[in-house]
Amino acid sequence: MSQRVKIKQVLHDDAVQYTATVKGWVRTFRSNRFIALNDGSTNNNLQVVVDFENTDPAILKRITTGAAISATGTIVASQGSGQKVELQATSIEILGDSDPEKYPLQPKKHSLEFLREIAHLRFRTNTFGAVFRVRHTLAYAVHKFFNDKGFVYLHTPIITASDAEGAGEMFRVTTFDPQKPPVTEEGKVDWKEDFFGRATNLTVSGQLEGETGAMAFGEIYTFGPTFRAENSNTARHLAEFWMIEPEMAFYNLEDNMNLAEEFIKYVIRYALEHNREDLEFLGARLAEEEKSKPQAERSEMGLIEKLEFVLNNDFMRITYTEAIDILKNSKPNKNKKFQYMVEEWGTDLQSEHERYLVEKHFKKPVILTDYPAAIKSFYMKQNEDGKTVRAMDILFPGIGEIVGGSQREENLDKLVHKMEELGLPVEEMYWYLDTRRFGSAEHSGFGLGFERLVLFVTGMTNIRDVIPFPRTPKNAEF
Amino acid sequence: MSQRVKIKQVLHDDAVQYTATVKGWVRTFRSNRFIALNDGSTNNNLQVVVDFENTDPAILKRITTGAAISATGTIVASQGSGQKVELQATSIEILGDSDPEKYPLQPKKHSLEFLREIAHLRFRTNTFGAVFRVRHTLAYAVHKFFNDKGFVYLHTPIITASDAEGAGEMFRVTTFDPQKPPVTEEGKVDWKEDFFGRATNLTVSGQLEGETGAMAFGEIYTFGPTFRAENSNTARHLAEFWMIEPEMAFYNLEDNMNLAEEFIKYVIRYALEHNREDLEFLGARLAEEEKSKPQAERSEMGLIEKLEFVLNNDFMRITYTEAIDILKNSKPNKNKKFQYMVEEWGTDLQSEHERYLVEKHFKKPVILTDYPAAIKSFYMKQNEDGKTVRAMDILFPGIGEIVGGSQREENLDKLVHKMEELGLPVEEMYWYLDTRRFGSAEHSGFGLGFERLVLFVTGMTNIRDVIPFPRTPKNAEF
Numbered sequence: 038m039s040q041r042v043k044i045k046q047v048l049h050d051d052a053v054q055y056t057a058t059v060k061g062w063v064r065t066f067r068s069n070r071f072i073a074l075n076d077g078s079t080n081n082n083l084q085v086v087v088d089f090e091n092t093d094p095a096i097l098k099r100i101t102t103g104a105a106i107s108a109t110g111t112i113v114a115s116q117g118s119g120q121k122v123e124l125q126a127t128s129i130e131i132l133g134d135s136d137p138e139k140y141p142l143q144p145k146k147h148s149l150e151f152l153r154e155i156a157h158l159r160f161r162t163n164t165f166g167a168v169f170r171v172r173h174t175l176a177y178a179v180h181k182f183f184n185d186k187g188f189v190y191l192h193t194p195i196i197t198a199s200d201a202e203g204a205g206e207m208f209r210v211t212t213f214d215p216q217k218p219p220v221t222e223e224g225k226v227d228w229k230e231d232f233f234g235r236a237t238n239l240t241v242s243g244q245l246e247g248e249t250g251a252m253a254f255g256e257i258y259t260f261g262p263t264f265r266a267e268n269s270n271t272a273r274h275l276a277e278f279w280m281i282e283p284e285m286a287f288y289n290l291e292d293n294m295n296l297a298e299e300f301i302k303y304v305i306r307y308a309l310e311h312n313r314e315d316l317e318f319l320g321a322r323l324a325e326e327e328k329s330k331p332q333a334e335r336s337e338m339g340l341i342e343k344l345e346f347v348l349n350n351d352f353m354r355i356t357y358t359e360a361i362d363i364l365k366n367s368k369p370n371k372n373k374k375f376q377y378m379v380e381e382w383g384t385d386l387q388s389e390h391e392r393y394l395v396e397k398h399f400k401k402p403v404i405l406t407d408y409p410a411a412i413k414s415f416y417m418k419q420n421e422d423g424k425t426v427r428a429m430d431i432l433f434p435g436i437g438e439i440v441g442g443s444q445r446e447e448n449l450d451k452l453v454h455k456m457e458e459l460g461l462p463v464e465e466m467y468w469y470l471d472t473r474r475f476g477s478a479e480h481s482g483f484g485l486g487f488e489r490l491v492l493f494v495t496g497m498t499n500i501r502d503v504i505p506f507p508r509t510p511k512n513a514e515f
Numbered sequence: 516m517s518q519r520v521k522i523k524q525v526l527h528d529d530a531v532q533y534t535a536t537v538k539g540w541v542r543t544f545r546s547n548r549f550i551a552l553n554d555g556s557t558n559n560n561l562q563v564v565v566d567f568e569n570t571d572p573a574i575l576k577r578i579t580t581g582a583a584i585s586a587t588g589t590i591v592a593s594q595g596s597g598q599k600v601e602l603q604a605t606s607i608e609i610l611g612d613s614d615p616e617k618y619p620l621q622p623k624k625h626s627l628e629f630l631r632e633i634a635h636l637r638f639r640t641n642t643f644g645a646v647f648r649v650r651h652t653l654a655y656a657v658h659k660f661f662n663d664k665g666f667v668y669l670h671t672p673i674i675t676a677s678d679a680e681g682a683g684e685m686f687r688v689t690t691f692d693p694q695k696p697p698v699t700e701e702g703k704v705d706w707k708e709d710f711f712g713r714a715t716n717l718t719v720s721g722q723l724e725g726e727t728g729a730m731a732f733g734e735i736y737t738f739g740p741t742f743r744a745e746n747s748n749t750a751r752h753l754a755e756f757w758m759i760e761p762e763m764a765f766y767n768l769e770d771n772m773n774l775a776e777e778f779i780k781y782v783i784r785y786a787l788e789h790n791r792e793d794l795e796f797l798g799a800r801l802a803e804e805e806k807s808k809p810q811a812e813r814s815e816m817g818l819i820e821k822l823e824f825v826l827n828n829d830f831m832r833i834t835y836t837e838a839i840d841i842l843k844n845s846k847p848n849k850n851k852k853f854q855y856m857v858e859e860w861g862t863d864l865q866s867e868h869e870r871y872l873v874e875k876h877f878k879k880p881v882i883l884t885d886y887p888a889a890i891k892s893f894y895m896k897q898n899e900d901g902k903t904v905r906a907m908d909i910l911f912p913g914i915g916e917i918v919g920g921s922q923r924e925e926n927l928d929k930l931v932h933k934m935e936e937l938g939l940p941v942e943e944m945y946w947y948l949d950t951r952r953f954g955s956a957e958h959s960g961f962g963l964g965f966e967r968l969v970l971f972v973t974g975m976t977n978i979r980d981v982i983p984f985p986r987t988p989k990n991a992e993f
Contacts, residue, residue: 060765062954077732105954133955140953157946160731173667180658189651194984195740198991208688212744215704226693234989253638254555262673266690287538468635475618476540476583477611506672511712513676
C-alpha cells in the first residue's frame, strides 16, 4: 500500500498520474460517486471519485458526512470545475463511521453560537479550520520574530503569590478541602497550611518576572496563558487568554513603539504569506456576514485589504493630551452623540472614543502615549511634568486596545514612592525592586492580547471563536 | 552617539576599527582598567578598556560588579588572551549603580541552592545565562519542528473541569471567599455558584482536548503549562511545568515512536547548532562538578559527547515483557542489589530498573512498549492479548522517563467499557467520546516534559534549575 499523502500536498503539487493514499473525513458525498474529502491540512477538499460499480454497496452506504476513510487510487487531472486534480479511487476503506442521524455537523450553515456549543467538533468546519490554522501561524510568527531578533523566551510562572498590576480580580489556586480549610487561632483561613505555604493565584501578567529577565538577557518575551476573574460576559473578554509580553533593557518609549509596530506588521505579513487561502476564505465569510448589516455599518475594506492597509501605513502616534483635544472638538462630542462626553483632561478613554480616533478621525491604527499617571499602572516611567507617564496603547479598528505598554520607571526612589502612595507591598516585592537596586537601566515593554490579534486577522467578531475552548463566566466546558 | 550593538554581534563579527556603543552589566572590573561587560546576548563578556587617566574618579568608583553601564569607543584587536577584540572606551556612562556591599552576586562561585533563593538575579550568572538561553532554543526548536511538518499548535485549556488522566492530585481554581463559600441545602459547598458554575482545576494534560483537534486537523501539538499538586519534594518534580503533547490522526504506535525519536533528535541537534558556546560552558561546568564524585559515579561521557551519542544512535525498542525478562535475569536482581526486586510480570518499573536498562544494559535511550494495561491509562489502545496496551515510554540516561505516549483506543465500545470498569464519568466525557463516535480513526500521541528535556540537554541535575521560577511544595516565591 502506498504511503499516505496529505491533501494540501496533493493539491499543491498539482502533479498527476501517480498512485496515492489519502486519509481524512468526508465532508459531502454526492451521486454515490464524488466524495469531498478533508484532512485538516488545508481548507480545500480533495475530490475522491468512487468507482461505484465495483464498490460494495455496504461500503457506499457508510460514506457519510463526518466518516473517516482511507482512499487509494490514482491522482488524475480533474474534469470538474473547482479543482485541478482528483483521486480516482480503486479502494475505499471506512476507518470510522459517522451516523448521519446523530452527527451534529451536517453539510449546511450552522450558527457560530451553535458551533460554540460543540467546540470539540467545530475544528472540522471550514470557518474554524481556517481560524485555528491562522491562529497557529500567528503563534509561530510570534516565536520566529523574537527568536530571529535574539530575544529569550521566558516561561514566567502561572501560579503566583503576587498581583502584578494591582489590576483585575484573580482566581485563587488551592488544595484545601473547601469544606473545612485549616484555620488560625483567630479563626481565619490559615494559608500557611496550603500547598505553597501561602495564598496563591493565577497570574494576570508575567511582566514583573519578565523584567527580571530583561535585566539579565537584555531582551526577553513571554507567551503564555493569563487570567482575569472578571464577570464580563462580552464578545471581547475571556477569563483565560494568551498574552505576549516582551521586555527590553535599554529601550525607551520610542524604541518600544517601533518594536511593537514592527512586530504586529511582521506577524500579519507572515499570516498573509503563509495562510493566504484561509484568509481569503475568512474574507469571503466576513463579506457574506456584512451583507446582513445596514450599509452604514459595513466596513469599508475587505479582510485582506484591511490587513494590507495596516502593513502599508505608519501607525499614527499622538499623546493622550492631543487625543483629548481632538475628541473634545469632535462632532460626536459637540452633538452629544458619545455616551460618555469628553470634557476634562485626565478622564479615561472609553471604547467609543478609541473607535472614533481610529475608525473616523485617523482611519488607521493609533498609538496613544503619555497618559495621565492616575489612570495607569505604578511601574510606568513618570514624565517630568509630574502628571503623565510614558505609557503607550495601540488602538486597532474594530478591536480597540490591542497592545498596552510603557517605558518602565527605572528610578528606585520614584518607584518605591509611587508604590507607597498606592499602598502596594514594597517589602514583599523586594525582588522586583532589586532590578532597580542593582544595575538599573532604562527599559520598556508591552503586552499584546493574542486573541485580540487573532480576532483582527481572522475578521471574527467574538473572542470565543478564536480560542479553542473559551473560558468565560459559568462556562468551563470540555 | 553611535547605535548600541549587542556584544554577541561584536564578538561574532570579529571586525575592528569601528566606533561602537555597548550597554550591559559589569561582571568584573580589575586594575581600574578592564571591565568584563555582559549584556545577556551571549555568555561571553566583552572587555572594555577604560581610559582611567581621563575618566572621572567618581565614575571609576561606580564601576562595580552588577552595575549597568553604557560604553562608547573603538573596537580594536585585543592584546590580551581570551578575546580577539575589545572596546577602547572613550566614554563611560553609569546607567544604574550596584552597591558592592549589598549586591548578592559577587564574582565568586555561588552554590546552586543559594542562587535558587535569588532566582530573580540568577539569570545574571554564567550558568543560568547558558541554561535559559538553551531552554529558549529548545522551545523554539519545538515550534519549528512541528510547524515545518504542518502540525497545528493548539492552545488547550488551562482551567478545566475534567481530569484527563484520572492521574495526580489537582489544584482547585476558585473565586469563592474561602471563609464562607456558598453552600447547598445539604451543607455542601455549592460549586454551581462558583465562577465557572462548576468545580474547576488546573489541567494535568491537554491530551484529551488535543485529540479532538487531531481528529480535525490531522496533526496538532500543545505546548503549555501543566500542573500536579503532588507533595513531591524531589529534584525531578515540579508543581508547575511545561509539557509538549502532539496528537496525530492516522498514526499507529510505530509512527508515534518514529515521530518522537525524530523530534527529540531534532531539538537536540538544533541546540547543538545554535547554542554551542552555552553547551560547551555547561559541559565544562558539569565536568568540574563530576570531579567531586567518586570515579565510579562519574558519567562516562561529557555533555556534548552524550548529546551527540543520542543523535548518532537508534533508540532501542523493546516490549515491557522483554524488559522484564532482562531485568529478572540481571545481576542486580540476582544479587538482590535492586531496592525493588523484579519478580512478576505486571509490576510497574521503578526508576532503578529503568536506569539499569538504559545506563547499564543497552547504554542508550530505550523505548519500552506494550505495557500491562493495569498500570497504564484508560485511553490506550488495547492489544489483542487482552493484557497489554500500545503504550510507549522513552527512557533517557540520568533522566528516566522523558516521553510517555501511546496509540489511542479508537474503538468506542472498548473505550466506554474500559471507562466504566474504572468508574470514569462516561456521560460527562461525551465530547471526548465523540471523537470515536463520529469518524474515528487510528491515532496516537505522546507527552514530553519540557523541563526533563532541558535537564538532559544542559546537564543540570535539579529540575528547579531549568525553569525560571520553580513552583514546589511550600514555594511560590517571586
